[in-house]
Amino acid sequence: MAKNKTPTKTGTAESETPLMKQFNGIKAKYPDALLLFRVGDFYETFGSDAVKTANILGIVLTKRANGYASFIELAGFPYHSLDTYLPKLVRAGQRVAICDQLEDLKLTKTIVKRGVTELVTPGVTFNDKVLEHKSNNFLASVYLGEKISGVSFLDVSTGEFLVAEGNLEYIDKLLQSFRPSEVLFQKNKKKLFIETFGEKFYTYGLDDWAFSSDFGNDLLLKHFDTKSLKGFGIENLKQGIIAAGAALHYLADTAHDKVKHITTISRIEEEKYVWLDRFTIRNLELFNSQNDNAKTLIDIIDQTVSPMGSRMLKRWLALPLKDKVSIEERLEVVNYFLSNRETNELIIQQLELIGDLERIISKVATARISPKEVVQLKRALTAIEPIKVVCENSKNTSLQKIAEQLNPCKLVIERIEKEIMPEPPYLIAKGNVIAEGVNAELDDLRKISYSGKDYLLQIQQRESELTGISSLKVAFNSVFGYYLEVTNTHKNKVPSTWIRKQTLTTAERYITPELKEYEEKILGAEVTFPPFS
């Protein structure tokens, strides 16, 4: 990839800079993704990526020297604007690889190690700005088989994983119902795929080997940590398993390794739902209309208050039931709500507090949750208890059944309450996240930090009185840390235990063992708990 023989830090006439060498190396692994390359406080893009980025985001495209007589296009934005810019790139249909600095700048003498920490594609993202609250964000995977084809739908933001198989018509209908944001398919069947399903989907071709029976089976077993897929009722869906396996493979490929929140995979039971093919879904204008401004059925019937409700309603509309008992059960609850207005309002009030519980839980599992969201989780869970009570006391059996299954998660609430500050910041690095009394060392360090000034003043005052040096000052510099400064007039009053470190024209600087010990604590605190302040 890199043409230079001996990369040096300064960059000789023929070689690329080490930074560009590193960039090219990483870019080679993600040739079809736009690479956001973290450089200091910026995410930079280079070359053709920069041209695209500048175009999509409307930011300035610059050029910079890259070794001898060559220039490379460059466009970038500050790292904290990632949330603003990333969604725009993804919505523009780009696959975005986010490459971060993997080690602390201060701890390395050479170039910082970098690596892709996440590959964001339209179908695989956790970013709140990319995700539509009211809809699922499905990644579909289609395996075109001989007679029967398989399909799987995975929403990493909620952990839902569905699988089905059938003829092409059925797959087509499901794609229309679930409206995935991204569809995976076999690279070598591209032509057939486009012929069958059209070009309206955002697609990504995977190599053929990712779609194989053994591979898929192994991946699923490994992921769910089970001996067979019987428990999920999908062990006979050979084609479906292939499709699902490819989806999991794609997750790993896009650096999404923490996906344990995907705890189950279920079959879309064809025989349970009314068959609506894609023409019908389109003609009846259930979700979309050919006229941009026209209202659709979902606009009329969706009066849900939570994102979970809204997403589920879309599913219900795409998959109406055929079984009388289950339909009557729903109707019965609706009937109950209609005749018990107070119950409605009580539940709606609580639902409004819940927010997007489903996606927050997924963020917990993927370790992407922000401190603020942890507190939101507590608020959401707290709202469950009253709902449970209302349902329990209702005279409707299916509501009672729901009440039974609702878990108020008291332990989680208690723990969050005890351990997290009531109003933590969005970014963990801002500190003030963990409550007092959780970790003694943290509390101690916090005390030092808060009372640091006091403590230093105390030392200053005490020493000043002891030695009679009225102009004594405690200060800090990066070379030898905390020190005591004594002006030349008082030089002779310095006790012998002080160690002289520096001589200035007007003053001398000393350190003491006490100061050093204090200093160690402070620095240690920063290393152990970066966000301790």
Next chain:
Amino acid sequence: MNASLIGRLDCLLSFATIAQKNNYVRPHLFDNDILDIKDGRHPVIEKQLPVGEEYIANDIYLDNQKQQIIIITGPNMSGKSALLRQTALIVLMAQMGSFVPAKHAYLGLVDKIFTRVGASDNISSGESTFMVEMNETASILNNLSNRSLILLDEIGRGTSTYDGISIAWAIAEYIHENPSVKAKTLFATHYHELNEMTNSMHRVKNFNVSVKEVGNKVLFTRKLIPGGSEHSFGIHVAKMAGMPKKVLDRANQILAQLEGEREGKESGIGGSERKINLKLGGDNKKQELRIKNQEPRANNQEVFVETINKQPSTENLQLSFFQLNDPVLENIKDELQKTDINTLTPIEALMKLNEIKKMIGG
């Protein structure tokens, strides 16, 4: 688990909210083949009417024994499509577990819903609209069941009138005569010729969306009543759309001429050179659909221009041009016969006029 329970509660509350807000009723569900909707309304359209205007509710009754297929005739804009769709939407909402916009609804559970709209404007995707229409329809016919609900809206519209009627007829017949399954079907069309099907197929019933002719104007009552309709009102609609009077007068004249001609030679009205090979049933992959559309180019323009210059340009005389054996005139005749005024938008009508004008070298 919590999340999905919360979602479920939320959905059901949403159903309660809309039921109360929009005056829905609880549907009665049965394991049978009867659909009986009294005063059904279209859930979306009824919310968009101007203040003070009330949605005209309609009854629909279908079963597999006596009234399996309903042919709904009526002019464009009379609300045929809305009626079809509201039936499907009511069934769909009911089976989601929601209350429905009707006075009452007795619904036999449905396992498949198909809807097809003739000649939906698919021009942007580059496919022949008729081809698309036939593809879509074929997939229904291969997937029928006793519990299916089929809505066909102006199927056959994408081709010439006679082809269209024939295909629509054949499709209805197929559904009716299918020995193993009886699928409930609503068929909206403006081909009143299809009303004649009741003569030979006893589970087909005719209904029409009534219109009143007041003076020379059409009043849409949007009420479904039993019986077929006599003739269509496309030209009236064109008038409402603000077509120039000249065009309307001319259209009326041509219509009279064509209708007279049709009575003359009942079958095999020529002109259309299309051949359709439609094999229905079996694997839809095998479905063959060949459309030959040979339109002889106007190769004789000078002659025609000469002719037209000689002739005084009164309308009646122009009509008699069709009796000439000039190929260009034949073309125009074909073109006019192929044109179904009922399906034309005003713009399309003007374009057509422009096309015809071009044929005579204007």
